[in-house]
């Protein structure tokens with residue numbers, strides 16, 4: 001029996017994994033491989049997540065008689081060594097879609113095929129791959145609504161069933177241990193993440209079932225409320241591939257469920273499916289417009305007069321801007337590795353518009369600190385908020401952090417959760433504590449500049465400065 005490597009990357013699951021299924025169906029003995037390809041070996045929030053995702057995957061494989069072989073280094077070198085050392089005849093993987101990864105995978109495929117190694121790749125992380133959809137003029141879509149309509153018309157695929165019972169596994173004795181990959185922070189800045197996450201596939205799927213029974217009825221409204229548990233929190237599971245997007249669609253669109261669902265549930269379900277569509281659209285845009293990785297989609301933003309300022313960036317990163325909804329969001333991010341979507345938009349808008357810092361700085365910080373850090377969704381989220389992306393929110397829509405706080409966290413529960421120094425601040429002032437007089441500051445144990453900073457920028461001035469800057473570039477190209 002010949003042996004094939006199944007190379008796990010952003011698909012850390014056994015179920016509904018087309019590359020694994022194909023290797024099994026082709027009759028290979030399977031060597032399950034994961035290569036830690038990080039060039040910067042400092043731990044990030046997503047490497048924390050991957051540590052536990054790999055632990056679970058390794059355990060699932062061991063429970064059915066196999067081994068997950070772990071390696072570290074440049075994938076083409078590592079894979080070549082594994083192939084040579086272990087007599088591998090074929091390699092199976094699920095495709096990745098960022099420009100750099102695609103170029104790497106294509107080059108690797110050529111090298112391996114030249115050596116007579118069979119290489120097969122599959123779609124393991126998207127509903128529809130980016131090249132399968134173009135508009136009537138044969139060009140890529142730039143606007144979400146027609147893009148998503150076209151996806152739905154084409155049909156969102158439901159994955160076929162698995163057969164995991166009959167796998168012949170191969171094992172090796174040169175695997176690293178998970179600890180040797182050093183994916184957790186040495187200084188323990190990620191030590192609280194475990195209080196907020198259970199990186200377990202089964203647990204997440206159970207939670208998802210509960211979510212689509214009741215909370216989904218209010219998903220459309222509650223998804224904007226950071227004070228409520230109104231969203232699925234599945235993003236790190238999707239990013240790591242512990243759960244495949246097709247598996248979620250299969251649950252959401254299960255005909256038995258559809259027959260019984262209420263009008264409210266149907267509304268929430270459609271909204272949730274469309275949010276999964278935004279994930280697809282982000283990958284789609286990055287595939288068709290690869291320069292968007294670090295450059296604005298709208299070229300005039302290349303001339304934007306950013307005012308780079310390390311102190312302002314630090315204050316934003318550390319949650320010390322003096323605007324409670326911003327600081328609470330940055331604290332949520334720091335302590336949990338995740339931030340609510342509405343708050344992501346507010347903090348991003350504030351950094352880019354009120355503080356005039358380049359969106360790339362914020363995107364970099366998110367990539368280091370988010371457990372769901374996904375280059376396509378992150379770039380798209382930042383460009384959308386900065387107003388320089390495809391189908392972006394217009395630049396002149398400047399989120400006011402006080403107004404947004406009052407609207408989406410009306411009682412200040414979210415702010416108090418992440419900023420304990422504001423616990424006793426009355427509701428009236430929770431989103432603008434600097435308006436409290438001295439007596440009230442003392443009564444709330446929240447003296448401005450002592451327990452909580454004064455605002456680092458005046459909102460009106462910041463807004464006007466940003467709009468002036470935008471006027472200066474709007475008609476350039």
Ligand SMILES: Cc1cc2nc3c(=O)[nH]c(=O)nc-3n(C[C@H](O)[C@H](O)[C@H](O)COP(=O)(O)OP(=O)(O)OC[C@H]3O[C@@H](n4cnc5c(N)ncnc54)[C@H](O)[C@@H]3O)c2cc1C
Nearest residue numbers: 231232233234235275276278279341373374377378381382
């Ligand atoms: C500035 C900024 C940066 C972002 N960076 C990332 C990132 O690095 N990784 C990431 O997964 N998402 C990112 N998002 C999108 C969104 O904030 C998260 O996907 C969402 O908050 C995850 O929470 P959830 O799983 O509870 O979402 P739910 O509301 O339960 O949505 C279900 C799933 O749909 C997808 N989704 C929902 N909204 C979006 C969106 N706007 N764009 C793309 N996919 C979406 C996610 O996969 C999510 O898990 C970013 C948004 C902004 C504004």
